[in-house]
Amino acid sequence: MDAGTPKFRRRKADRPEEIVSAALAVFAEKGFAAAKLDDIARRAGVSKGAVYLYFETKEDVFRAVVERAILPNLSVVKAMAAAHPGPLADLLRGLAGHIAGVVETTPIGGVLKMVVGEARNFPELARVWHDELIVHALGAMAEAIRNAQARGEVKLGDPRTFALQLISPLLVGVLWRETFVPVGAQPFDLPALMRQHIDTLLGGMLTEGARA
Amino acid sequence: MDAGTPKFRRRKADRPEEIVSAALAVFAEKGFAAAKLDDIARRAGVSKGAVYLYFETKEDVFRAVVERAILPNLSVVKAMAAAHPGPLADLLRGLAGHIAGVVETTPIGGVLKMVVGEARNFPELARVWHDELIVHALGAMAEAIRNAQARGEVKLGDPRTFALQLISPLLVGVLWRETFVPVGAQPFDLPALMRQHIDTLLGGMLTEGARA
DNA sequence: AACTAATAACTGACCAGTCAGTTAGTAACA
DNA sequence: TGTTACTAACTGACTGGTCAGTTATTAGTT
Numbered sequence: 001m002d003a004g005t006p007k008f009r010r011r012k013a014d015r016p017e018e019i020v021s022a023a024l025a026v027f028a029e030k031g032f033a034a035a036k037l038d039d040i041a042r043r044a045g046v047s048k049g050a051v052y053l054y055f056e057t058k059e060d061v062f063r064a065v066v067e068r069a070i071l072p073n074l075s076v077v078k079a080m081a082a083a084h085p086g087p088l089a090d091l092l093r094g095l096a097g098h099i100a101g102v103v104e105t106t107p108i109g110g111v112l113k114m115v116v117g118e119a120r121n122f123p124e125l126a127r128v129w130h131d132e133l134i135v136h137a138l139g140a141m142a143e144a145i146r147n148a149q150a151r152g153e154v155k156l157g158d159p160r161t162f163a164l165q166l167i168s169p170l171l172v173g174v175l176w177r178e179t180f181v182p183v184g185a186q187p188f189d190l191p192a193l194m195r196q197h198i199d200t201l202l203g204g205m206l207t208e209g210a211r212a
Numbered sequence: 213m214d215a216g217t218p219k220f221r222r223r224k225a226d227r228p229e230e231i232v233s234a235a236l237a238v239f240a241e242k243g244f245a246a247a248k249l250d251d252i253a254r255r256a257g258v259s260k261g262a263v264y265l266y267f268e269t270k271e272d273v274f275r276a277v278v279e280r281a282i283l284p285n286l287s288v289v290k291a292m293a294a295a296h297p298g299p300l301a302d303l304l305r306g307l308a309g310h311i312a313g314v315v316e317t318t319p320i321g322g323v324l325k326m327v328v329g330e331a332r333n334f335p336e337l338a339r340v341w342h343d344e345l346i347v348h349a350l351g352a353m354a355e356a357i358r359n360a361q362a363r364g365e366v367k368l369g370d371p372r373t374f375a376l377q378l379i380s381p382l383l384v385g386v387l388w389r390e391t392f393v394p395v396g397a398q399p400f401d402l403p404a405l406m407r408q409h410i411d412t413l414l415g416g417m418l419t420e421g422a423r424a
Numbered sequence: 425a426a427c428t429a430a431t432a433a434c435t436g437a438c439c440a441g442t443c444a445g446t447t448a449g450t451a452a453c454a
Numbered sequence: 455t456g457t458t459a460c461t462a463a464c465t466g467a468c469t470g471g472t473c474a475g476t477t478a479t480t481a482g483t484t
Binding site for chain 1: 326333336342346347369370383387394397398404408
Binding site for chain 2: 432433434435436
């Protein structure tokens, strides 16, 4: 062949990472079943056969994608777990800003959509996400809320439910962006949404005058 | 053949309904691509060929399922559109109870999961849901909130964002039930969740003492 | 009532296309 | 030159969609 441009490079160390990145893009766009291994391979700059040098099956690739999407977020969980002692309001505002930023700059939204969409076909995947990420995140938030309740900062009520109330608009905002914005829906500004949400949830939605 | 047990019955009028019901169950469980037409047909008590007497393609069946899931909810939208003039708190409490009930007694949760999961592969489906259901529901809520703001009941802030804040926990609760409860997650009591959420969002999460 | 003809709802075997996974062989690098 | 990362052609299983034939049902005739 042409000696000037080799047909391929041997780069064993980098391939898995590249394949997982390509797979993330394709899976997030198409979902598991509709994603073709040929597309993933082409996007990663290798042949389909090469994918099978590094992964056993398509499921195996999918698993790698979903699990990798957890890692960058463990730091967030850890930060939350660092049991911020100050006023809950400060913690929540900082946290919401941080998470909204992560959500806007990483493809975690696409992964979330995948986990929701493929949960029945890959229960163990939903289990990994639940056990390794969600339980910890929700638990840390609930713990912080419980502490705030003990300090008399926060009213009575189920802390886990409070935690869900706090993050729900962000999750819905992400799914909204992934699902409806591509078909013409008016997008939400996620950081602004979370700012208003935290303020409202903390301070109350009704004015003083109308409050029961 | 055996004259006692006929091989099939001719029931043209009932078939489409039965096929759509069967398809709803299979699609909600497997997602679009993983759902086999043979399964849908068997579940509906007919052969695969019979499905094609009533629907053009698999996509066509899917469309019918998703569109039918909109109808029962138009009444809810209408009820909201009946621009409740009284205090916003009453409207929201009644509405939340109603919607939580609908969500608990109908398979709309499964359909929502499908719409989210297959949005990329079926954009026109996401469009239908957005244009015919979500825009109206969100718009009606935003309108009620805007009116309440005009009456001085509610603080300043984007009404559409307020509406999203209000319904988000319900949506997340549904997706939670569909995605994580089957793999062992602790479920949420949706009506209770919404009661606490409405109360909190309306009245404020912080105690009087801690309020900024 | 009983028999027959006509209709259309329905079946199930089949086909054509697709795609996950395999492997024989080639090219890159030591 | 030997080793192996990699390619590209291949296979086999699976499934959406088709259609020739079958059977339930109704209408017509005696």
